[in-house]
Amino acid sequence: xxxxxxxxxxxxxxxxxxxxxxxxxxxxxxxxxxxxxxxxxxxxxxxxxxxxxxxxxxxxxxxxxxxxxxxxxxxxxxxxxxxxxxxxxxxxxxxxxxxxxxxxxxxxxxxxxxxxxxxxxxxxxxxxxxxxxxxxxxxxxxxxxxxxxxxxxxxxxx
Numbered sequence: 001x002x003x004x005x006x007x008x009x010x011x012x013x014x015x016x017x018x019x020x021x022x023x024x025x026x027x028x029x030x031x032x033x034x035x036x037x038x039x040x041x042x043x044x045x046x047x048x049x050x051x052x053x054x055x056x057x058x059x060x061x062x063x064x065x066x067x068x069x070x071x072x073x074x075x076x077x078x079x080x081x082x083x084x085x086x087x088x089x090x091x092x093x094x095x096x097x098x099x100x101x102x103x104x105x106x107x108x109x110x111x112x113x114x115x116x117x118x119x120x121x122x123x124x125x126x127x128x129x130x131x132x133x134x135x136x137x138x139x140x141x142x143x144x145x146x147x148x149x150x151x152x153x154x155x156x157x158x
Contacts, residue, residue, distance in 0.1 A: 002084050002086050003086075003087045003089075006088070009037050009047070009049040009053065010131065011054055013062065019117070020115065022034055025113075032128055034128070034129050036057045038056075047095070050093070054097065058104060059104055060103075063098055064096070065097060068096050068142070069138040071094060071131060071134050072092075073088075
């Protein structure tokens with residue numbers, strides 16, 4: 001089995017009761033909402049990663065206002081045909097950010113196709129990845145150890 005470690009940085013950006021999210025296709029092609037952010041480049045600091053990714057995916061320049069926590073995800077992905085399964089370990093650093101410049105726009109030729117603000121109370125009804133719920137719990141609870149548990153959302157984005 002092939003092993004893969006992915007370290008990424010994501011942002012919780014709340015303004016006027018709304019959360020900034022980006023839309024990305026799930027493995028089956030279904031659009032789902034994700035936190036803006038993404039994988040670190042070799043040698044890159046996670047804080048620099050989240051700032052770069054926000055600019056790429058949303059057009060906003062942001063300032064990091066806090067470290068909310070770290071989420072660790074370990075799963076095995078089965079692959080089709082004769083390809084070996086992948087033992088995937090994702091380490092996701094979650095920051096709180098605020099917009100300091102730029103204008104909202106969609107990413108072109110990237111991993112997301114739409115960036116939008118969503119009312120916080122409407123987020124549970126969205127098709128979203130589990131990290132959105134984890135990050136919102138981190139934002140609300142601000143645990144000293146930077147860890148929370150959030151059950152998977154119902155539906156395709158789980």
